[in-house]
Amino acid sequence: MTDSTAIRRAEAVRHFNRFYTQHIGALHERLQKSPYSLTEVRVLHELTRGQAQTASALARNLGLDSGYLSRLLTSFERRALITRRPSETDARLSLIALTEQGHAAYEPLDAAAVAEVLAVLERLQSSSQEELIGAMRVVERLLSDQPQHGIITLRAPRPGEYGWLVHRQALLFACEHDWDQSFEGLLARVIADFTQHHDPLRETCWVAEQDGTIVGSALLIGVSTTVARIRLLYIEPDMRRLGIGTQLVDECVRFARRAGYTKLTLSTATTLEQSRRLCQRAGFVCAGAAPEVRFGHDLTIERWERDL
Template sequence: MNDSEAQRRAEAVRHFNRFYTQHIGALHEYLQKSVFSLTEARVLHELAHGHAQTAAALARNLGLDTGYLSRLLTSFERRNLLTRRPSESDARQSLLSLTDAGMTIWQPLDEAARAEVAAVLAQIPPDSQDWLIEAMQRIEWLLDPQQRHGTVSLRSPEAGEYGWLVHRQAQWFATEYDWDPSFEGMLARVVADFLRHRDPLRETGWVAEQAGTIVGSAMVVCVSTTVARVRLLYVEPEARHFGVGMQLLDECVRFATRAGYTKLTLWTTPFLHDAGRLCRRAGFVCAANTSEWRFGRDLRLEHWERDL
């Protein structure tokens, strides 16, 4: 990425930051017309929901200066909103919790904040609300590395998600490898054939989901009575090297075995090094290499297979 493109993207993020903070009223000094600043309200929120029990954890979670946080907590304590008790596991630490008075103060703030957000969402059609929330979850997932260490679950794609998978993979391969639109056409045909002719006992598909965000996909489709093929095997770049691809491929193997196939196949290209390593780890062997003109370039294709 050149400097001008990096600058353009940075300015786009800054523009969104300005828009969003103004939209939610984050530039107001106090929350919900109360005596509490936004930072104070966030600390109350963390304590009320048990997200952090020590000052060190609060400072880390909220990115606050420890000196500033210490003064804020002392103020809460003077107002009988906060109690401290020694930690049984570490005598140097105190466990923090809200008093009954603190909870009484916090609850109307929380309810008012929820009502304000609900009022904003009410102006948006339900389908667009879902789209907005999914976009917010993806932003969190992209910016918080800890979320990429969380649990990944596999589920059947919901309405519209097959189309999204085609879009995402076509977009990524075009950006990274300059593949032409014929790749998107191929993906669309694979999905269309699968949805139109699918035998539920012999064919299936999954999306991998982490923290509410789709991070990968895979399908098993029938080639013959004894052979199945893995299609649309994909993992988002930021989610790679965390076992998502292995989880998807293992599930493909399990399903194909239960469905009565004796062989599972897939194809990839040598420059997708992670894909080759993944195939070997899952017990596949490279059975053939060919060269073909595909997606606007001369590609070497690897045919991998595994006996079941």
């Protein structure tokens, strides 16, 4: 990555930060018609989860300085918003919980926050609301230190998502491997043929989803009455090495067996090391390789097989 590219991306992030900070600042300014600061509202919100917490857990979850949080909690205690009691497992720790008065103080703040956000969303069309929420989820996932905490579910693609899979995979392989638009054309042909002609008893497609966003996919198609092939297998870069690829391939294996296939195949390039390792872990063996000019490059394409 060149210095100019890095600077352009940094400036784009800074631009977004300025916009979002200004937007949230205006939102909070309208909401804070109360004796509570924004940080106090955040702490009250964390305590509404119902389970008593320690001060250290609150500081960690909210990213607050422990000394500042201690003074804030002392103020809450004076106002009878919280109670503290010794932990049954560690007498050195105090468990903090909201009192009825604390819940009563937070409820109108929470209702006002919800109403304000609803007012923002109501200015948008329904499809734009979903687009905004999806973008927020992607930002949260990419910036999170622990994306693996979200549950991964496999489901069938919804309308519009087949085209998104073509777009996303073409973009990723262009960025990561400099593959040209012919790869996008191949993906589009695979999807077009599948969506128009596939036999749902013998062929299927899954997307892996976490918190409402797609993080991977796999498509299984029939080659013959006994052989099936995996295509469109990909995992989002920040979600790799979390077992999602294995989960998708295992589901392909189970489906292929139920459909009566006796062999499962897939193709990959020798330059795609993670794909090759996934094949090996899933019990596939390399059955052949040949040099080909594909996607603007001289590649060696391998065919991997597994008996079912």
